[in-house]
Amino acid sequence: MHIFNRVKFNTPESVELEFTLAGIGNRAWALLIDYLVLSVILILFLIAWITLSIQLADLWKSIFRDQAGFWLVAIAFLIGFAIYGGYFVFFETLWQGQTPGKRFTKIRVVRDDGRPIGLQQATLRALLRLFDEVLFIGAILIMFSNQEKRLGDLAAGTIVIQTQTPTTSRTLTISEQAKSLSEQLLQIADLSAMLPDDFAVIREYLYRRSAMAPKARTSVALQLAKDIKAIIHLENIPEAVTPDVLLEAIYLAYQKFSNFSHD
Incomplete structure (x- = not known):
């Protein structure tokens, strides 16, 4: 395992993003929190289940006869396993790579190319968790893989990355x-429709735009503004607002x- 191991992604807008891998410590802490939540649910x-089984004891006996106890335990085990796996699938799909534990510890699961995970990725991770x-x-x-991946x-x-905005000494003019x-x-x-990854793309562009060639800067700004406007459902803005000004405003607003969301 590498301390503060980092990964880089190149977005379709030719902006390079760099993230810090979550590390085993943050992942273990997140898992502990998730297991506490799961324990309460289970x-x-x-x-x-016990209450229902007692109330329907005669029905269970008529269905399973002498093996009612065995089948009740077996069914409870299967439902418990479904809850266990479904917990991670549900939250990682709904919260775009986060569970309550991951959200608390500020880490997130993303695809190898930096895109948010979907149902397929969340299900595979849950099935192989055991x-x-x-x-x-x-x-x-x-501990021994370069990108800190489990099975x-x-x-x-x-991969699992840290989601907090890294500190930087670079200056940004707004x-x-x-x-x-x-x-x-x-x-x-x-x-709320924006992901931390979307914010990171805007931030990196705003920091690096001064070093871009004018033509490249204009092209990237136009594409970024178009994509972000679609994400946040923004339609009516003054015509005098340039893509750069819009991206600066979105950066501040987000x-x-x-x-506000964390207060």
């Missing part, structure tokens, strides 16, 4: 027009939105 299920945890196979693979990550083509527009975007744009 205990509630067990209480409900294998990863037998004899600490997953921990061993994470589920290798099969699904995913126009007054963008500052004013950002306040409007908080009211008219669906900023930061404020994220702060």
Whole structure:
């Protein structure tokens, strides 16, 4: 395992993104939180199942006869396993690579190319989780692989990255027009549809635009503005707003939105 191991992605807009891999410590902490949540869910299920079994004891005996106890335990085990696997599939699909534990520890599962994972990747990771945890196979693979992948990550083509915005000493100039527009975007744009990865693309462009050739800068800004407008469902903006100003405003608005969401 490498301390602060980093990976780089090249987006279709030719912007290079760099992320820090989550590391075994953050992943173990996230898993512990998820298991605490899962334990509560499974205990509630067990209480409900026992209560239901007692109330329907005569029905179970008429169906399973002398093997009613065995079948009740077997069914409870299968449902419990479905809850266990379904927990990770449900949250990682719904929250785009995060579970409650991952969200708390600020890590996220993404595909090898940086795109959000889908149902297929989340299911593969959940199905292989038990294998990863037998004899600490997953921990061993994470510690000794360059991209810190467990068996589920290798099969699904995913990696786990840190989601917090890295600190930087680089300066970023924001126009007054963008500052004013950002306040409007908080009211008219669906900023919740943006992913941290989308924000990272905008941030990297704004930091690197001064080093770009004018033609390349114009092309990238236009494409980025078009893509982000579609993501946040933004249609009506003044014609005088340039792509650069819009991206600056979205950058500021998303930061404020994220702060509000975590307060």
